[in-house]
Amino acid sequence: MxxxxxxxxxxxxxxxxxxxxxxxxxxxxxxxxxxxxxxxxxxxxxxxxxxxxxxxxxxxxxxxxxxxxxxRAAEVSPASTASQAGADPGLVVLLEDVQDPRNLGALLRVCEGAGAGRVLIRDRGSAPVSPTVAKTSAGATEWLEIERITNTANEIERLKEAGFWVYGTDPEGDPPWEVDLSGKVALCFGGEEKGLRARTRQLCDRMIGLPMRGQVGSLNIATSAAAVLYEAVRQRTSPQHK
Incomplete structure (x- = not known):
């Protein structure tokens, strides 16, 4: 490859x-x-x-x-060998139905920059982690622990059993600065057209959204993820949350 x-x-x-x-x-x-x-x-x-x-x-x-x-590898970044200095094991990102490889690459670049400990990608309905994704991510795929998953519901249940709070994203959700993101959290982002699946929404502990004050009704998925993830970074590095 x-x-x-x-x-x-x-x-x-x-x-x-x-x-x-x-x-x-x-x-x-x-x-x-x-x-x-x-x-x-x-x-x-x-x-x-x-x-x-x-x-x-x-x-x-x-x-x-x-x-x-x-x-000499079948995947761009096998989860078994990926390592990221400074990654936060208490910050997990779950991606569902992100179909555009450039959007996926941009998302992974944000995840790596924010220090996500793991990125879970729902296999069915999502773009593969391809050379195009690697290029768009500016090489971030080399440093992320990326895992393809088959069942979102099962993964969410496992995360909850491990002590994670699971937050989904939706335009009508609460602003991220009103949500405590300082502990073990999993942030779920849905696809470009329909967002998170209905079952995934039901399993989330709370929904997070970004208030839109202009005339455009939404943001690009990578831009939205950047805003939410860096609010989590702000809270997790703020002295008052330590």
Whole structure:
């Protein structure tokens, strides 16, 4: 499998160089990023090849952005090997029916930035964690513990048994700054069109929403997730909540 784009290639070399079979760079690509990747390949003894632009496009697709890494893995970021320095095990994100790979990539980038300890993705109805997702996430998939799940209800029950409060998201929910997000919490985000499934909503302890004061009725899912997750970060790092 090929990962493409500067950020996914760089993070793969940082996180799991032993799984990178080779790195290919377009002959038309020059500059400090190419030199940085070449140096990382030398350091980790990963083959580094300069190839014609057309050859790279044939292997990695037209959106390669000048470089690609061939990795020996079936998944972009297997949960068994992913690790994130500073990840918060008490902050879990559950994603359901996010179908657009670019939305999923943007969401995962937010999750990694906010220090989510785990990301659970409902397998059926969701986009796979593909090279496109990895590229959109700017390499965040390399550092997240991502787990594909088959049954959202079962996972929510397990989270509750482990002491987590489970919060869903809905436009009519309570503002996140009015909800205590300082403990063990699981935040559930639904798909682009319909949001969370009805059964998932029923199982949530409370619904969280962002008040819309303008004329547009909603925010992009990654933007909404960023607002909610960083309110959780604010509460969890605030001295008064410690």
């Amino acid at each position: 090929f990962l493409y784009g500067y950020h996914p290639v760089r993070e793969a070399l940082r996180h799991r160089p032993h799984e990178v079979a080779r790195v290919l760079v377009s002959a038309a690509r020059a500059g400090h990023r190419r030199e940085e990747i070449a140096e990382a390949c030398r350091r980790h003894r990963v083959p580094f090849q300069v190839v014609p632009e057309k050859a790279l496009a044939e292997l990695a697709g037209p959106a390669h952005n000048g470089m690609a890494a061939e990795v």
